[in-house]
Structure formats: C-alpha cells, structure tokens
Amino acid sequence: MTSILFHNGYVHSSSDPFAEALFVEDGVITWTGENDTAASFAKRADRVVDLDGALIAPGFVDTHVHLLETALLDEAVDVAPTAGGVTAQAVLDLLAARVELDSAKAADVVADAAPHIVSATGYDDSSWTSEPLTREMLDARFPGVPVYVPRADLHSAIVSSALLASAGLTDQILDDRGRVSGAIHTPIREFIRELAPARRTELYRAVLAKCAALGIVSVHENAAPGIDTPEGLAELIDMTSSPESGLPQVVGYLGMLVRSVEQVEELRAQVPGLAGLAGDLSVDGSFGSHSAALREPYTDAPDTIGTLHLSAQEIEQHLAACSDAGMTAGFHVIGDRALDTVLEAVENLVKRDASYVSKLRRCGHRLEHVELADEASRAELAKYGFMVSVQPAFDAHWGTLGGMYEQRLGSERLCATSPIRDFTRDGIPMGFGSDTPVTVIDPWGGVAAAVFHSNPEQRISARAAFKAHTRGGWRLGGEANFMAGEIRVGAPAHLAIWRAEELGVQAENDGRSSWTTDGRSGSPLLPILSQDGNRPQCLATLRAGVFIYDDLGN
Structure with a gap:
C-alpha cells in the first residue's frame, strides 16, 4: 500500500x-x-x-479522441492559417519545404509502410477568397509524390494521383477538385495507417504522454475503419489497463456496424475490454465538407442537404443487437436530419418490441457531436437514456459570427448549433471531448469554450463545464464507481x-x-x-x- x-x-x-x-x-x-x-x-x-x-x-476525461491519427498528424506539415496556409499557393509552398528535405528525413512522415507519403494538417479553405486547392495543383507541383491533404474535419481530403495509385484506387471517380470522401476516403486512410507494430506503439505512447501532461487521466478512443484497427484498439486498452502503465486509461469504442448478437460477441472477443460499438460509426459527415445530413439545404451549397451513411433500418439493427448483448452502441451525428434518422430507428425499434425501452436506457447508448438538436429531439434522447459527447471547441473554432458554421448554415441555424446548455437543462448526460486531431487536445480550452459559447443562450458556468469534462466523462464511459471524477x-x-x-x-x-x-x-x-x-x-x-x-x- x-x-x-x-x-x-x-x-x-x-x-x-x-x-x-x-x-x-x-x-x-x-x-x-x-x-x-x-x-x-x-x-x-x-x-x-x-x-x-x-x-x-x-x-480530465477526453471523451472523443483518435490517438493514432493525432500522432500521425503531429508529424505532418501544418498548413493552418496561422502557419501561412491561407491560399492554395501558400499550402503548396509549405508542402514543398517538406518534399524538398533529404529523403532520409522525409521518410516516415506518415507511416513506415508508406514512407514517402507527405501529409498536411489544419487545411481549411472555408475562409479563402482565392481559388481552392486541387489534385491537379498537387500533381503539377509534386509529380510522382503521394500527397495527402485532409480537411480539418477529416471527412474529406485532396490527394495526389500518386497517392491514389499507391493505394490501388486509380479507377475511382473523384469530384472536379480531386477530393475524396466517404467510401473512397476510408481505404486511403487505411492505406496510410498500415504501420509496423513497434511504430504504432511508439505513436500511441507519445500522444498518451501528451494527454497526461495536460491533466488528462482517461480518454475515449473512437476507432473505426480508416481510423484504427480492432487490433490497434485492443493494444491500446491492454497497454493502459493498469495505472502502473504510467499512462491515461483508454476506454475503447469501435465504430463497426453489427446486425446480430453473434457479431457483437465476435467483436467483444476480438477486442477484450471493449466499451462499446460506438464512436465514429458515422450516420453523416461534417458541416465543413458539406456532408452533415441536414433537413434543409446548405446556405452556401443550395443543391445539397448532405449525406446519410446509414439508414434507419441499419441503425435499428445495430441498436437492437447491442442492446440485446448488453453492449453500448452509438453513432457520429452532426446534422439534424442525421439525428432524425437515429430517432426514427429508435421509435421503430420500440414500436416493434416495447421491451427495448428499458434495454436502451440500461445500456447507456451515446451519440458523438450532435451539433443540431431541437427541443423535440432532445426530449427523445432524454426519454431513451442517450448520452452525448460534445466538442465545445467546435463552437470556438467555427461557430462565431462570420465563421464556417454561419457560411454553411446561415445565421438562424448557426444559433442552434452546439446546444450545450440545452443538454444540461434537459438532463441529458454530457461529456466533453476534443475530437483530436480535428481540434487540439486542450481540456481547459474546452471548458472556456463552454463558458464563452458564441451563443450567450448556450453558455454554462465553469463549474458545470468542468464537471462535464471530468465526472461526466467517467459516466459516459460506463465507470461503475459513481464517485469517479x-x-x-x-x-x-x-x-x-x-x-x-x-x-x-x-x-x-x-x-x-x-x-x-x-x-x-x-x-x-x-x-x-x-x-x-x-x-x-x-x-x-x-x-x-x-x-x-x-x-x-x-
């Protein structure tokens, strides 16, 4: 003792x-x-x-992280506006500085298995007045070089032809800018993340050590195809299972769709200690990539209402299988139409079998982000015991007047985003996450973002925000000790x-x-x-x- x-x-x-x-x-x-x-x-x-x-x-508990992606992008070329990446030419110049390094130094900027890939981080062209970055620009400046420029939200990317060829995806049809998203983006992310086991462990430890130095005692890893593998998640859970590891605890979620209890049990056996089949199991995409599913069209893209990656039937089957197996389920949900689809699935499930009302409540299912949730939707979430992992830093980065959210949604819908105070008022259990590397790991920044929310009606006290980022995180993670946090x-x-x-x-x-x-x-x-x-x-x-x-x- x-x-x-x-x-x-x-x-x-x-x-x-x-x-x-x-x-x-x-x-x-x-x-x-x-x-x-x-x-x-x-x-x-x-x-x-x-x-x-x-x-x-x-x-602190960070309820939404991607440790491997964070480690990889920590080594990437920073093209965020603060680094001068405010035009396509500036981004190309920043990438060129990396490409022109000695090949021995340039190797491994992303992965041992693909040593010559050059990656960027922080790319966001929503405020640009100049022409956007395109695949043709990358090919002309860097012929034969695999280049990967993911958007800041990681839901789309500009990639060079050489990277497509390396990944065996040359026959894919991209848009006029050479962007990849959805089903095309996932195999590219998987290709980039094919790391040797020793390298993967080193990267995990580096990010977890950074978390510990920021006062974080636990993180919720949201693994999914293209983000990290079941084997990688199992390693993370095992290597942090004891405090003597000297690392924050990893609570592991795997975003893989299931249709039966048998599939749940197979994944539970594959990933010992798995907390849930949840996290970045995406119902939709993001505002920045115009892929979050909305009820009404985007203000700056009136021909689109976003993309649904899962149907109500698929969501219903997943919820039923997880609930029957006593496993937490959950989904990535950004837009209001995506949330409507989840709630439609819930209503169909309980209409089919009323016993699922208690099963849903008992399992503590969770939703990530939930950027648009009106009063009726919040009432349904509370009714069925759903919990939410929210990212206050999203509002601080993109929710201000004139920011990306207003460009995409207009001023009226902007005021409805990130309803942090509404979740608190309606009794919906809430935890705070960073979604690193989408935003940096900064727990006090998350607390401050909630206190100084861009919409005064959604601001909460520092004490309430701190509680969401500490005790709230333990609750979302299913911690049995009610005094944790x-x-x-x-x-x-x-x-x-x-x-x-x-x-x-x-x-x-x-x-x-x-x-x-x-x-x-x-x-x-x-x-x-x-x-x-x-x-x-x-x-x-x-x-x-x-x-x-x-x-x-x-």
Whole structure:
C-alpha cells in the first residue's frame, strides 16, 4: 500500500469546499481537510507533497479522441492559417519545404509502410477568397509524390494521383477538385495507417504522454475503419489497463456496424475490454465538407442537404443487437436530419418490441457531436437514456459570427448549433471531448469554450463545464464507481494539480457578475478563465494515486 499527503493548497471538492489538503492511500482518497490537521498524516505518508498554493482537482476525461491519427498528424506539415496556409499557393509552398528535405528525413512522415507519403494538417479553405486547392495543383507541383491533404474535419481530403495509385484506387471517380470522401476516403486512410507494430506503439505512447501532461487521466478512443484497427484498439486498452502503465486509461469504442448478437460477441472477443460499438460509426459527415445530413439545404451549397451513411433500418439493427448483448452502441451525428434518422430507428425499434425501452436506457447508448438538436429531439434522447459527447471547441473554432458554421448554415441555424446548455437543462448526460486531431487536445480550452459559447443562450458556468469534462466523462464511459471524477472520501484518486494565476467561482458569461471569492458561497474554486487567455499549468497528474505526469519538483 502506498500513501501520499497533499497539503498547503486548494482542493476542488464539492463535499469539502474549504479543504486545503487530502490524503491518498492505495489509489483512493481517504481524507480531506485543513492544513492544521494534515500534519498528523505526514508521519504515515510515503510521500508528502507541498502544493505551495496550487489547486488539486479531479483529472480530465477526453471523451472523443483518435490517438493514432493525432500522432500521425503531429508529424505532418501544418498548413493552418496561422502557419501561412491561407491560399492554395501558400499550402503548396509549405508542402514543398517538406518534399524538398533529404529523403532520409522525409521518410516516415506518415507511416513506415508508406514512407514517402507527405501529409498536411489544419487545411481549411472555408475562409479563402482565392481559388481552392486541387489534385491537379498537387500533381503539377509534386509529380510522382503521394500527397495527402485532409480537411480539418477529416471527412474529406485532396490527394495526389500518386497517392491514389499507391493505394490501388486509380479507377475511382473523384469530384472536379480531386477530393475524396466517404467510401473512397476510408481505404486511403487505411492505406496510410498500415504501420509496423513497434511504430504504432511508439505513436500511441507519445500522444498518451501528451494527454497526461495536460491533466488528462482517461480518454475515449473512437476507432473505426480508416481510423484504427480492432487490433490497434485492443493494444491500446491492454497497454493502459493498469495505472502502473504510467499512462491515461483508454476506454475503447469501435465504430463497426453489427446486425446480430453473434457479431457483437465476435467483436467483444476480438477486442477484450471493449466499451462499446460506438464512436465514429458515422450516420453523416461534417458541416465543413458539406456532408452533415441536414433537413434543409446548405446556405452556401443550395443543391445539397448532405449525406446519410446509414439508414434507419441499419441503425435499428445495430441498436437492437447491442442492446440485446448488453453492449453500448452509438453513432457520429452532426446534422439534424442525421439525428432524425437515429430517432426514427429508435421509435421503430420500440414500436416493434416495447421491451427495448428499458434495454436502451440500461445500456447507456451515446451519440458523438450532435451539433443540431431541437427541443423535440432532445426530449427523445432524454426519454431513451442517450448520452452525448460534445466538442465545445467546435463552437470556438467555427461557430462565431462570420465563421464556417454561419457560411454553411446561415445565421438562424448557426444559433442552434452546439446546444450545450440545452443538454444540461434537459438532463441529458454530457461529456466533453476534443475530437483530436480535428481540434487540439486542450481540456481547459474546452471548458472556456463552454463558458464563452458564441451563443450567450448556450453558455454554462465553469463549474458545470468542468464537471462535464471530468465526472461526466467517467459516466459516459460506463465507470461503475459513481464517485469517479470527484474529490471525496472513497473516490478513486484520479487527480491533476494546477498552477493558476487566479482562482474563483466563475459563472456563465451572461452579463452578470462573472465570479466570486466569497467563502460563504461554499463553492469549490477553479481557475478563472478568459476566452483567449493563458491556461493553467499542469504540475502533476495521478491515475488511481499513481503519478502518470510529475513536474512538481518535490
């Protein structure tokens, strides 16, 4: 048994909001209290940590990540606007700098199995006024070089002819820009991700270490064809199964469609520890790629209402099979027509057999993103016990006035996107995720994005946002210990320690006094966040009392 005393700091505990110290024994919080009492625990502690005024709080849970894709794109050429990628020519120039490197250095920029592929990250032409990037431009500038330029949302990509040839897809018909999406994009992503096992493990560990350094104790991996394999997901779950791994826990979801209990059981055996057949099992695409399924046409593309990748019948069969097997099911859902299709499937299922009402509620099925959900749809989600994994950073990146969401949807539908406060008000369990690499791993940024939502009607308090990004994540992941994500006696010691410029109690930014340090409020403190300000510094992260990141220096 190991024990740690933390003292002389601030403790974010709803059960003991004035605590200054806490004691951890064998991975469990066994005491919280004041400094003058903490001295009695020092003699029996294996380690004593002087917080020196730092904040100790529950560690974050990121409920939507793609670890392998994140690692690969961390090594790609950054063509985001901040890197100068604001025109097609600028993107080509940035790619050229990589292509012109010594071949030994240029090798492995994406994968050992395809060492000469050059990949980009951060590509978003929604704000361009110049001509868009095309396959012909890539072929002319980089003849014979496999080049992969995925859109920021990863639902479409511009690819060179050499990459299509390498992947054996030269007979595919692309649009006039040479874009790939849907059924054509998936085999290209799979081709790029054919990695040697040793390389794959190295990449996993690098991203998980980054997560730990940001105060994250658990992530929900959303694997699917083109993203990662069942074998890769099984490795992730196994390599992080114990806190002694020194890594955040991976809760694994596999986005593969099933039609029977037998298929569920086959995948459960193939991926031991599988949390669900959910995640990026896509009903539709994304706003940015004009592939999210909408009830009404896109404002800037009036000839399209997006794409449905799954039918109501397929969704119904998947939900039935998973519910019968006691397995969590779930789907990627962005547009309102996609959500309508899911709810149509649910209604058909319960009409066929009323026993599925209780089965659905018991399994804790989940939906990812859910960017457009009106009051009637939210009522149906609550009725059947659905949970949602949302990405507040989407609103911060694309939901502002004049941003990509308004271009795609118009001002009226823009105000309906990312209904975070509505989910909270309607009692729908909610967790926060980054969808990395679509947006960067930045848990405090996610909290701030919810507090400063572009629509004032959807803003929530910092405490509510923090709870969604901590305790809410454990709930979405099916954690049996109901105290996970809290600091109270008996709770697992999933913790992070933060150095912040200012602590307080910050409400949603709706014109009222934004925070208070009044001790009579009895509210646990959190860092005061600004919309674009500095984030708290992570000093340490503990998973079940084991340090998985330690920069305390004592």
